[in-house]
Amino acid sequence: MEIALAIGLGALFGLMLERIGATDPNWVGRMLSLVNMHLMKTILVAIGTASILMFGGQMLGLVEVGHMSVKEVHVGVLLGGAILGIGWAMSGYCPGTGVCAAATGRFDALFFIVGGLVGAGAYALSHPFWENIGFLNGEKWTIGAIPGSNYPAALPDLPITGDVIGIGIGVVLILVAILLPRRLSGKGAPAGEAQPEPAE
């Protein structure tokens, strides 16, 4: 059963990444150089939608709170994120979109994957160093306290519960996506498009 879910959900995810342009380095590059924020709008709406559905489902008792999996926040998260950002802009790929891009027949993505295996291996060997200097120590914080979960809250004394916060943030992310201009830098139509916006 779990295998069938892995196949079904994985295929849906890969299909969506391809359909929104996330496996196309041109769309990623245009987003990161601020000349066409279409992909950013898509990502913001996706996170907002997922957040509203998940926390809404939890409040209605339809979604198992135990399915949540929150990661620790530590210095390594910020530093690792900043390191990843450089490679993301250089290559136009992140781990998930890289493997999907290779599957769509992009040869450069194969080199990204081989590089990724080298990078992950290099990290594996350097892991004790990061552990020793304390960069990996942290708590699995959520913003507010989520009913039914044991994750510590970063802001435990808020008047509203963590699931309401999650829905609120989801709404805000979608509003940001709506208000975000298609082009943040330069003039004219968003880069890379013959018509002003991809067809609906």
Next chain:
Amino acid sequence: MVLNWKIGGPLLGVVFFLAVLLVQPIGVSTQFVVADGVLWEQYAPGVISQTADGGWTSPYPYFAKYAADIANPLTYSMIFVAAMMGGAFLSSVAFGRIPLRERFSPALWSANFRIGWVGRWVLAFLGGVIVLFGARLAGGCTSGHMMSGMMQTAVSGYVFAFGAFLTAFPTARILLKKEA
């Protein structure tokens, strides 16, 4: 042509929601570590070993965390990644035609760098090294930290997204000045 964000965004969000509803949040970069362990074990056995109680361990602390997955890599998460590739492949066959030149080097990179295909491949390789090193240091990537983390109001997801865009925006502004 890509899906308009008003359609693509909600649909992608539903996929992330379904993953949490049915199994667990989506994540990808861990499987690079598992694949490393499997390859290493293939060519130079000894990276993992079986303990007296039947479990798996490794002399390397980081691989020890994933030793069981390296011993039996056909886990939910690995099959998920394989299925992602299948889904992306089917989608590209059904909806998109990627020109041959684009498959060797994306237009935006061809416009900004006079380095040819091989140069683009070197750049993609180096990018891969940096991205996966950073992802493992952070404990997740764009899927696991940014998307899955932020949707769960995980503070780590927001910190990761801040760090990633902090460097990704300036790097892209410097490297990708020309618009293709």
